């Protein structure tokens with residue numbers, strides 16, 4: 001089956017204070033129709049930059065230097081602004097990180113819903129209040145239909161996020177939805193409800209979803225397949241079970257180790273020292289090597305390729321050629 005989205009060797013840089021830094025380094029990933037794909041990695045690993053590169057929504061100091069961004073066979077990188085406008089919102093929806101800042105605080109919610117729906121799908125009869133009510137019911141917001149003349153701050157964060165999902169996924173009827181850390185600002189119970197809602201919408205509408213998160217537990221609840229990203233590189237890919245049960249890359253293992261509750265209460269939680277930094281354009285070696293407990297010389301010298309491994313792909317010089325088990329990697333820890 002042809003992928004709906006195929007990102008091939010994407011490289012995106014930012015220019016800041018006269019220096020160019022690479023935020024996404026030759027990353028490739030695919031999404032098939034109806035599939036929920038997670039991109040996981042800590043803050044600064046390039047997840048949002050990758051999505052915004054696809055949508056052509058990067059800030060002026062950013063540049064997509066190379067790569068192909070094929071959506072339904074059309075390269076969005078070279079297709080031009082008119083094509084991008086017709087794809088954004090209509091073919092590829094976006095659920096943002098912070099619902100509160102995605103809406104105007106000084107405009108009544110009903111007006112904003114109408115405006116967004118008109119923008120996303122011009123032929124949609126969404127101007128009628130009945131359509132808006134139907135939309136809200138679909139995402140469990142039937143109770144707020146009488147309050148739509150209120151302002152955003154009069155709704156909870158969870159309600160606003162449901163509202164934005166209703167517009168992006170149900171109202172606009174895209175084929176693909178980018179959900180960029182949509183639960184970051186929500187408390188855990190509301191976040192769990194939002195994940196459930198996304199999963200239900202995928203099942204009902206056959207929507208493909210790219211779910212970006214730094215939280216592997218959310219990814220486990222929602223996704224079929226996962227890409228692990230570190231400092232601009234995709235370091236591992238696999239179906240969600242194999243990533244959890246048999247993580248192959250040392251960074252994936254460190255991410256899993258940092259999940260609270262995977263250890264007994266008296267056992268200190270392992271902490272991964274340091275942080276992701278965006279690296280210079282001419283960097284060499286594995287991006288994770290400076291923080292990796294089992295890195296050897298070659299890890300600092302040569303960039304590992306993403307190669308097939310049992311149940312997925314991994315980019316690690318220490319992963320045993322021809323397969324192996326995670327314990328093979330653990331010997332030096």
Ligand SMILES: Nc1ncnc2c1ncn2[C@@H]1O[C@H](COP(=O)(O)OP(=O)(O)OP(=O)(O)O)[C@@H](O)[C@H]1O
Nearest residue numbers: 014016023042043044045046047048049059277278
């Ligand atoms: N507008 C910008 N100007 C310069 N550098 C930027 C800009 N936006 C992002 N970056 C840098 O690009 C790198 C990747 O950032 P990005 O936001 O894509 O990561 P992320 O994984 O999505 O993190 P987060 O979860 O915090 O959003 C980081 O080093 C970040 O500092």
